[in-house]
Amino acid sequence: MKFNDVNICTFFDHQGIQFSIPAYQRAYSWEGLQTKVFLEDLLEHKNSDKANPYCYGNILLETIKEGKKYEIIDGQQRITTLSIFMRCLLNIFSERKKNGKVFKISDGSELDIVFQEDTYFVNHGIIKLCPTHYDKLCFDSIIIENKDTFICTTPSQERMLAAKRFFTDELHKLKDEDLVAIFETIDNARVNSIELHGKKESALMFELQNNRGKELTNLEKLKSFLMYQLYVYSPTEETDSNIEYVSNCFNPIYSCVSRISLQLGDDEDDWSGQMVSEDNILIYHSYAYSKKNFNYRNINDIITEFKDVPKENKVAWIKDYASKLKDSFLSIENILTMNDSYLDKLKNMKIPFFVYPFLIKGFPKKESLPKLFHLMEVISFRYKLINSRADIRGRLNDLIRTFDGDVELLSHEMKAKMEEAYYWSDRKFVEILNGAMYQKGRTNPLTIYFLWEYEQYLQRKGYIISGKIKIADESIEHISPQTEPDEKVTSGYEIDETGFYTKEFRENYINKLGNLMLISQSHNSSIGNNPFKDKLKSYIENPILRQQAHIKDFVADMKNLVWDSKSIDLRHDEMLKFACKRWSFNI
Known part of the structure; x- marks a missing residue:
């Protein structure tokens, strides 16, 4: 482990150095609030005591090739945003320089825009920052090639383009001296880069790092926990390969999250009534496979379950968990795109939370999916019609625990389970249909x-x-x-x-x-x-x-x-x- 307390300029200014963001990391996630705070911090600091440089915090790097290539383990959102911001700032300098402006920095020299572009973007043909594969095409287009437009195909690409437009608009409003002051604030800002060797060091530090910026999702917290536990329990010679295995499971998970978000657009609950976000899919997966099933509350239940696993089985448990979690995300994504009449009815009705675990566990038996969609539409309609205060989760716990894709068996068991309680029985169903089915002044x-x-x-x-x-x-x-x-x-x-x-x-x-x-x-x-x-x-x-x-x-x-x-x-x-x-x- 190597600690380097340097300024931002030194952090970037190495010929041939390249930073990349590993595939298992999430896509660019900073939105309007984070980019606004980023700019406000810089504006506030330029008017403060210059003896205290702006602090950019810790950046965790995994050393791939000493002095040449590093993966960013923590800090990717900040580094990506900094790159976008510097592109916008240098663009403003270039525009005003064409109009005869001369920009002097504190040592009296003229600001060299070409040198700064070499420092922050491309040097000797090597691109300084390579985002995740689902962000790279957009980043290369609007930052490296400096284009103003890009046809976005993922929400993270839209966020990158929005950040560039936001910074460009706001910087245009500033005076020349303010732009120079912001440039020097960034160029002299301190960053503590921590170079880690091997994935087990990376997992340990990522677990302990207090992440800045946008708060980690529960999925990311869980990934951090799992990787750290692999570091703790893996045999030394297997640590890197085990952590790589889990990383490779999370790669398609984050790709899947981006694709689902793109399909749903801004209204993530339009399809289902329950937001199909990464954290919610984690909840649905836990309903399906955790020991508590529908009594699952939060990731602490997963952590508690892991602690009960015998020491000799912990690594196998983590790898199996990560693999099943990947399958759950991919199952939900595939279901989103399927063409089935009863699935369409489920979507129109707004899918209740308890349906997803059955869909996740039933997805592998694709030939039974039409019947499963039909059954889920039946229980969903009855659930919404009865609208009882009685909690349906307790009645479904045993069913989801034993469900293996046999829809005919599930339908018989579900009928028997619902008949055990009057609230969910056929009698209650008929009783409600016999009553008033229209309420004035309310949507029906x-x-x-x-x-x-x-x-x-x-x-x-x-x-x-x-x-x-x-x-x-x-x-x-x-x-x-x-x-x-x-x-x-x-x-x-x-x-x-x-x-x-x-x-x-x-x-x-x-x-x-x-x-x-x-x-x-x-x-x-x-x-x-x-x-x-x-x-x-x-x-x-x-x-x-x-x-x-x-x-x-x-x-x-x-x-x-x-x-x-x-x-x-x-x-x-x-x-x-x-x-x-x-x-x-x-x-």
């Missing part, structure tokens, strides 16, 4: 989801509209219209002699499934509280959805065209039979 996405599924069922019974059926601004139509208690109802509905709904009808029928229908918002608004015969005519003449034209089949009195409790009960019974079959565990 689950009822809309139900009505869309009912529509597909009706389509299969008769004609089928090709492609995906869509209606503009879907809404829920009350066939017997909603009215205020003191508002009279028009003709064709079950009303008393004074023209009002009875209390029983209002409480038990208005919001019942049999009285609810999917319709466009414009159609809904146009028919409002019209007489039933007018409503029915509009349904029949505008049968975009089969359930609209289907209403006439439940009218008990076609002569007088009355939509009453008998009609609602008839339609409700059919919808209930559909639901009990559609969301049965007997897939």
